[in-house]
Amino acid sequence: MTPEQLREIYGDPSPRAAVKVIRKFDRHCRQFIEHSTFLVLASSDGTNLDVSPKGDPAGFVAVETDTTLLLPDRPGNNRIDGLMNILMHPKVALLFMIPTVGETLRVNGSAEICADQALCDRFQVNGRSPKTVLRITAEEIFTHCGKAPMRAGLWKPETWPDARPVPSLNEMIRDHGKVAVESTEQSAVEDRYRQTLY
Structure with missing residues (x-):
């Protein structure tokens, strides 16, 4: 074209x-x-x-x-x-x-x-x-x-999903990289975020 x-x-x-x-x-x-x-x-x-x-x-x-x-x-x-x-x-x-x-x-x-x-x-x-x-x-x-x-519907909460619609970050990293992760729970990811935010 x-x-x-x-x-x-x-x-x-x-x-x-x-x-x-x-x-x-x-x-x-x-x-x-x-x-x-x-x-x-x-x-x-x-x-x-x-x-x-x-x-x-x-x-x-x-x-x-x-x-x-x-x-x-x-x-x-x-x-x-x-x-x-x-x-x-x-x-x-x-x-x-x-x-x-x-x-x-x-x-x-x-x-x-x-x-x-x-x-x-x-x-x-x-x-x-x-x-x-x-x-x-x-x-x-x-x-x-x-x-x-x-x-x-980016800023409309009524259009947001009720629950997380995708696996946790750790689960995706495990599957994409074929590496071991400490936990596949999203709460473990959130804990790490809080510890390393700044």
Whole structure:
């Protein structure tokens, strides 16, 4: 399929969609980021793609300047796929979310990894500093409509399943990796989360 064929199927973007991209964080963007508790970070090594969830209390991402953000990297599984990608190919994309708000905020730009201790200490939680902080320079910033979250019922508890519909993380790791796990109970996973959150 060609770009022309695809455009023929979908038509032109609406006038509003065509002009909504901005280059600096205005008051609306700043307010959105200030209240966001969750985002998804997309990165690439230039060939393969990766997405990583990031979450913390509201305000965990700091707007450093009109064009830069600071994103602390909290403890995880130490695969550091996204960080390795950024070393090779600094282009990233972020999707910010606020619980109960259908719309999202998208930021496309480039990232650098900062390990400066004073900078990391600015994002300390419970006496623990992140090992690194991403400085993200925005190139495109725009809001995204709330249709997908609405269709998903993302913020509507009445549409949520009554019980966990998938096995525990440990059970999936056991089956995927063919490794022994201490317990397949989800409660064991939750205990580990609490112990290693920060």
